[in-house]
Amino acid sequence: MIAYTLKRILYVTPVALGVSLVCFLLVHLAPGDPLTAVMPIDATAEQQAEMRALYGFDKPLPVQYGIWLWKVLQGDLGTSIASGRPVALEVGRAVGNSLILAAVATLIGFTFGTLFGFVAGYFRNSMVDKLASAVSVLGVSVPHYWLGMVLVIIFSAHLGWLPPTGAGPDGSGSWQPDAEHLRYLILPALTMSAIPMGIIARTVRALVAEILSQDFVQALRAKGLGEWGVFKHVVRNAAPTALAVMGLQLGYLLGGSILIETVFAWPGTGFLLNAAIFQRDLPLLQGTILVLAMFFVVLNLVVDVLQTLLDPRIQRS
Amino acid sequence: MAMAATETLPIEASASPGYWQSVGRRLLRDPVAMGALAVLVIIVLAAVLAPWVAPADPYKATMVRRLRPIGYPGYPLGSDELGRDMLSRLIYGGRLSLFMGVVPVLLAFVIGSSIGIFAGYVGGRINTVVMRTIDVFFAFPSVLLAIALSGVLGAGIINSIVSLTVVFVPQIARVAESVTTQVRSRDYVEAARASGANALAVVRVHVLGNVLGPIFVYATSLISVSMILASGLSFLGLGVKPPEPEWGLMLNTLRTAIYSQPLVAALPGLMIFLTSISFNLFSDGLRTAMEVKQ
Numbered sequence: 001m002i003a004y005t006l007k008r009i010l011y012v013t014p015v016a017l018g019v020s021l022v023c024f025l026l027v028h029l030a031p032g033d034p035l036t037a038v039m040p041i042d043a044t045a046e047q048q049a050e051m052r053a054l055y056g057f058d059k060p061l062p063v064q065y066g067i068w069l070w071k072v073l074q075g076d077l078g079t080s081i082a083s084g085r086p087v088a089l090e091v092g093r094a095v096g097n098s099l100i101l102a103a104v105a106t107l108i109g110f111t112f113g114t115l116f117g118f119v120a121g122y123f124r125n126s127m128v129d130k131l132a133s134a135v136s137v138l139g140v141s142v143p144h145y146w147l148g149m150v151l152v153i154i155f156s157a158h159l160g161w162l163p164p165t166g167a168g169p170d171g172s173g174s175w176q177p178d179a180e181h182l183r184y185l186i187l188p189a190l191t192m193s194a195i196p197m198g199i200i201a202r203t204v205r206a207l208v209a210e211i212l213s214q215d216f217v218q219a220l221r222a223k224g225l226g227e228w229g230v231f232k233h234v235v236r237n238a239a240p241t242a243l244a245v246m247g248l249q250l251g252y253l254l255g256g257s258i259l260i261e262t263v264f265a266w267p268g269t270g271f272l273l274n275a276a277i278f279q280r281d282l283p284l285l286q287g288t289i290l291v292l293a294m295f296f297v298v299l300n301l302v303v304d305v306l307q308t309l310l311d312p313r314i315q316r317s
Numbered sequence: 318m319a320m321a322a323t324e325t326l327p328i329e330a331s332a333s334p335g336y337w338q339s340v341g342r343r344l345l346r347d348p349v350a351m352g353a354l355a356v357l358v359i360i361v362l363a364a365v366l367a368p369w370v371a372p373a374d375p376y377k378a379t380m381v382r383r384l385r386p387i388g389y390p391g392y393p394l395g396s397d398e399l400g401r402d403m404l405s406r407l408i409y410g411g412r413l414s415l416f417m418g419v420v421p422v423l424l425a426f427v428i429g430s431s432i433g434i435f436a437g438y439v440g441g442r443i444n445t446v447v448m449r450t451i452d453v454f455f456a457f458p459s460v461l462l463a464i465a466l467s468g469v470l471g472a473g474i475i476n477s478i479v480s481l482t483v484v485f486v487p488q489i490a491r492v493a494e495s496v497t498t499q500v501r502s503r504d505y506v507e508a509a510r511a512s513g514a515n516a517l518a519v520v521r522v523h524v525l526g527n528v529l530g531p532i533f534v535y536a537t538s539l540i541s542v543s544m545i546l547a548s549g550l551s552f553l554g555l556g557v558k559p560p561e562p563e564w565g566l567m568l569n570t571l572r573t574a575i576y577s578q579p580l581v582a583a584l585p586g587l588m589i590f591l592t593s594i595s596f597n598l599f600s601d602g603l604r605t606a607m608e609v610k611q
Contacts, residue, residue, distance in 0.1 A: 014449060015449070015452050015453055015456055016456075018449075018450070018452075018453030018456070019453055019456045019457070021453075022453060022454075022457070026465060026466070026469050027469070029466075029469050029470065030469045030470070030471075137594060137597055137598065137601070138594070140541070140597065141541055141545075141590065141593045141594035141597045142590055142593075142594075143545045143548060143549065143586055143589045143590055143593065144545075145549060145552055145568070145586075146568060146583070146585075146586025146587075146589060146590060147586075149568070149572065149575060149582070149583065149586060150583055150586070152575060153575050153579040153582070153583060157575050157576050157579055158579065251458060252458045252459075252460075254458075255457065255458030255460065255461040256458045256459070256460030256461060258460065258461070258464055258553070259460070259549050259552065259553065262553060263572075273461075273464065273465075273468070274553065276468070277464070277468035277553075277555070278554070282469075285465065285468060285469070289457075289461060289465045292458070292461055293456055293457050293458075293461065296456055296457070296458060297456045300456070
């Protein structure tokens with residue numbers, strides 16, 4: 001098991017390096033110089049060269065990458081051009097809010113997704129099955145930013161039950177675990193849960209149907225085990241894959257939250273990214289993307305190892 | 318969203334004229350897939366024939382008749398925040414929305430298939446290098462990658478298409494590689510290689526016909542994701558620029574109207590939803606129709 005974990009870490013390291021390289025190059029893809037945004041228009045060529053030297057942009061790209069990576073490894077993601085604060089601080093503040101939102105959304109999606117999936121897989125071709133299939137197609141087809149708007153229209157504009165935007169009263173910048181803040185979490189979390197709900201329902205349905213068709217289930221029934229007992233076996237067999245899908249969905253939601261966070265003005269990483277893009281704050285953009293992508297890489301690793309722990313049969317090569 | 322990436326198990330297809338005919342027959346008997354296709358045909362036709370179908374000029378604004386409700390005389394689906402006819406804008410909006418949703422998948426289909434088939438056919442060390450590079454792109458959630466690229470490149474139709482293509486190429490390449498690897502080890506391919514046929518001929522005659530079908534089905538399942546993402550980019554202000562009619566952008570500019578005209582404000586999103594679900598249902602039908610072997 002430990003050997004396998006080490007092997008996975010060894011395998012993930014080049015991917016992580018590749019991710020850092022992509023994030024680094026992203027800034028150099030931008031039209032013009034990364035400094036264009038901060039440089040006064042009337043700066044002389046000499047002043048520009050001075051600035052470039054100050055930020056290290058005069059060095060060859062591989063050297064710049066080396067220096068940047070070394071700083072990143074020490075937790076230095078550079079300085080935000082817009083706010084002048086360290087990027088690591090800004091991202092650190094936002095990531096907690098995003099994590100709360102993504103985790104609650106995944107939890108809602110997972111609960112209802114597995115419920116739908118189990119019922120559909122057990123009673124295939126029944127009405128419930130058709131309903132579950134419909135829910136899963138709706139979940140993956142709906143533009144979630146629009147779903148968010150529709151929920152705001154219904155529950156905020158029309159019924160006035162829930163706040164339309166923000167993470168808390170008086171525009172508080174971060175989410176707190178209390179009743180008042182909870183009301184702000186409901187709509188964005190519900191909106192976000194639509195995607196994992198559809199995907200998990202689909203996965204679990206296929207899993208349950210497949211497990212039920214296997215010989216060992218027949219054997220269990222033949223030896224006189226009750227439905228409840230059989231059910232426990234099905235859960236035991238479906239759990240590793242279902243949990244793995246849930247883990248990956250958490251990663252997708254965290255990284256893909258920008259549209260929903262924008263609709264709800266939720267002060268998370270997506271909101272930060274949006275601000276960074278429109279203020280052309282490239283260090284902040286780079287840092288946020290790097291943190292989100294790295295989180296996704298690590299999450300993949302954890303899911304993979306946990307899955308093997310739950311079901312030692314699946315050791316990926 | 319990378320939702321489709323969780324179910325990339327490619328299906329096998331054997332290519333012969335009879336096979337495609339039977340796929341067509343099965344599709345015709347699938348009411349859901351046919352219904353979805355009908356909706357798509359209507360949306361596409363309306364977009365293509367917009368200048369003839371649309372009742373009004375989609376750019377003509379009148380400040381006196383802003384945000385009229387659905388059914389207002391002269392405005393069948395109401396008017397937007399600048400008094401422009403919603404129905405006409407929705408019809409015209411399909412042009413850019415469909416274009417920006419479909420083109421990245423087409424481009425990614427060509428590029429991704431080439432990369433994947435090459436890697437799968439050549440195998441060995443080159444395959445490892447190509448596939449590990451592709452793994453790097455899988456480390457980014459699709460939405461994040463698309464938005465990051467668009468954000469850096471700047472707003473615009475071309476830049477959006479480029480970013481979305483970059484997002485889908487690795488996904489299609491991975492499917493193409495796995496199907497090609499399977500086909501490559503078949504006896505008839507081995508035999509063709511042993512007979513001394515050059516690699517290009519083997520790929521053209523024996524591989525392409527067997528792998529393009531499954532890759533195509535996978536690509537069609539990406540169109541819905543691509544539509545949602547493309548409109549999402551415009552929604553964020555990273556895609557189409559005003560005053561062009563495009564569903565994502567319209568949804569964004571109408572956000573301020575959710576209190577005064579909620580139904581009108583929700584219409585552009587409804588169009589994205591309708592198109593995306595139709596593509597999904599049709600793609601599901603196609604998958605089912607192709608999965609069943611003769």
